[in-house]
Amino acid sequence: MRRRFLNAMPALVLVAALLGAWELYVDSGSTNSSILPAPHSIAVALWGNAGLLGHNLAITAEEVGVGILLALALGFVLAVLIHLSPILRRAVYPLTVGSQAVPIAVIAPLLVFLLGFGLLPKLIVIVLICFFPVVVTTVDGLAAVDPDQLKLLHTLDASRWQSFRFAELPAALPAAISGARIAVTVGVIGAYIAESQTATSGAYSGLGHEINADLTSLQTPRAYAAAVVLFAFAIACFYTLALAERRLAPWGNRPRGDIR
Amino acid sequence: MPTELQPRAPSTPRTARANDGIGLSDVSRAYRDQRGASVQALAGISLHADHGELLAVVGPSGCGKTTLLELICGLQSPDVGAVECAPAALMPQRDLLLPWLSAVDNAALALRIAHRPRAEARAQAAELFAEMGLEGFEQAHPHELSGGMRQRVAFLRTLLSGKPVLCLDEPFGALDAITRTEMQGWLDRALEREPRTVVLVTHDVEEAVVLADRVAVLSPRPGHVLAELDVDVPRPRSRTDAEVIVLREQALIALGMGDRS
Numbered sequence: 347m348r349r350r351f352l353n354a355m356p357a358l359v360l361v362a363a364l365l366g367a368w369e370l371y372v373d374s375g376s377t378n379s380s381i382l383p384a385p386h387s388i389a390v391a392l393w394g395n396a397g398l399l400g401h402n403l404a405i406t407a408e409e410v411g412v413g414i415l416l417a418l419a420l421g422f423v424l425a426v427l428i429h430l431s432p433i434l435r436r437a438v439y440p441l442t443v444g445s446q447a448v449p450i451a452v453i454a455p456l457l458v459f460l461l462g463f464g465l466l467p468k469l470i471v472i473v474l475i476c477f478f479p480v481v482v483t484t485v486d487g488l489a490a491v492d493p494d495q496l497k498l499l500h501t502l503d504a505s506r507w508q509s510f511r512f513a514e515l516p517a518a519l520p521a522a523i524s525g526a527r528i529a530v531t532v533g534v535i536g537a538y539i540a541e542s543q544t545a546t547s548g549a550y551s552g553l554g555h556e557i558n559a560d561l562t563s564l565q566t567p568r569a570y571a572a573a574v575v576l577f578a579f580a581i582a583c584f585y586t587l588a589l590a591e592r593r594l595a596p597w598g599n600r601p602r603g604d605i606r
Numbered sequence: 607m608p609t610e611l612q613p614r615a616p617s618t619p620r621t622a623r624a625n626d627g628i629g630l631s632d633v634s635r636a637y638r639d640q641r642g643a644s645v646q647a648l649a650g651i652s653l654h655a656d657h658g659e660l661l662a663v664v665g666p667s668g669c670g671k672t673t674l675l676e677l678i679c680g681l682q683s684p685d686v687g688a689v690e691c692a693p694a695a696l697m698p699q700r701d702l703l704l705p706w707l708s709a710v711d712n713a714a715l716a717l718r719i720a721h722r723p724r725a726e727a728r729a730q731a732a733e734l735f736a737e738m739g740l741e742g743f744e745q746a747h748p749h750e751l752s753g754g755m756r757q758r759v760a761f762l763r764t765l766l767s768g769k770p771v772l773c774l775d776e777p778f779g780a781l782d783a784i785t786r787t788e789m790q791g792w793l794d795r796a797l798e799r800e801p802r803t804v805v806l807v808t809h810d811v812e813e814a815v816v817l818a819d820r821v822a823v824l825s826p827r828p829g830h831v832l833a834e835l836d837v838d839v840p841r842p843r844s845r846t847d848a849e850v851i852v853l854r855e856q857a858l859i860a861l862g863m864g865d866r867s
Contacts, residue, residue, distance in 0.1 A: 495704070516704070595706075
């Protein structure tokens with residue numbers, strides 16, 4: 347516990363220093379508080395709107411969670427196909443790269459038109475933004491398997507599928523999880539983009555929608571409070587995946603000589 | 607009893623010798639290096655090992671020893687000549703244990719590939735762990751094992767492939783001198799319990815003479831046989847045995863490195 351606290355110290359000191367500087371800058375009166383609220387008024391907004399922000403966080407978290415899982419599945423399957431088939435590599439890889447250049451604003455109206463105002467169009471936007479890092483890292487991970495290892499499996503009469511299952515797949519897992527960590531962090535901003543770009547109706551909201559609505563109605567402290575929640579959520583997602591990596595692929599990134 | 611050691615069909619069609627040995631007659635083989643130039647690895651090499659015999663192949667670095675083993679294991683085909691071989695399993699120079707599998711699962715890899723149930727494969731491998739001085743390390747992962755232990759697990763994996771021929775590519779080359787001597791004794795005893803036809807490639811003439819029934823001395827690339835020595839010395843041998851020292855000297859002279867040459 348004490349060690350954990352000491353490990354977190356540098357980050358906490360940095361955050362405290364930045365908040366202090368921010369507070370001083372706003373208090374000095376050189377900016378308008380409806381453009382940049384002071385940290386203390388953000389804290390007040392955070393406290394006062396805890397219920398509303400919690401409700402919106404639940405919606406955004408669902409989008410991110412489901413979206414990331416879909417992006418991981420899609421990214422992993424695409425990576426395996428690209429790895430196994432040279433024809434698919436030539437067919438799919440350029441499109442995969444191109445998909446990252448499609449401005450969301452162009453397709454968002456189409457998605458809403460086709461899929462309505464609910465969760466589905468937002469999921470598609472998140473998947474579109476997140477699957478790419480998973481594909482790239484997994485393709486590289488699959489290709490990085492030791493060729494001598496494959497040769498050895500061949501002498502043990504392993505089939506193509508067995509070589510994949512015993513060597514390539516586990517060899518690629520740490521890289522795939524690294525891709526997932528990138529995907530999770532861009533997934534949070536992806537959710538904001540999705541909520542901003544696709545129209546929403548009724549009770550369906552989310553933190554991104556909340557931020558945009560508050561900014562237009564000059565409720566700036568609450569917009570910042572929502573951004574703080576998003577910020578904390580992104581960090582929590584990233585470290586959850588780091589924990590998962592240690593469970594799922596303990597052979598990757600282990601410092602030499604470290605036994606359990 | 608003989609059904610138990612029945613080899614499975616090799617992945618490449620080769621003529622299997624009825625006696626579980628190996629034979630190469632007048633084999634030549636070239637490969638392309640990284641710049642695409644053709645390198646003659648072996649030129650007219652003839653070798654044989656009978657059932658249960660341990661043939662050591664010694665030679666200077668880069669005499670085509672690895673090419674030789676890959677020919678025997680069916681990973682390559684000869685350009686010229688014939689390779690007649692019972693199915694062979696390779697123990698590569700680097701142990702190539704899979705870091706994501708425990709020691710026992712690494713040893714049992716060939717059984718899993720042969721679609722044996724996981725529990726049965728583990729049980730069969732674990733039985734040999736005790737015999738091979740690896741008891742208590744079944745669940746350890748490769749990074750937790752010492753170099754000597756990793757080589758033992760790699761050897762078990764080769765043994766459990768069930769193939770009648772074992773090809774060992776400088777198995778102790780990366781170990782320190784003390785561990786290497788220990789491992790040589792260990793291999794001697796292991797093969798006494800689990801007899802196989804063995805081709806042992808090494809650059810260590812002493813190791814060859816201590817372990818082998820016969821030693822083939824190869825020339826520098828392109829490799830061919832310079833001399834064959836029968837090691838007719840009772841086991842267990844020590845590197846200080848008079849006969850071992852004499853044979854070692856003969857092998858070194860064949861390599862052009864004798865004391866008086």
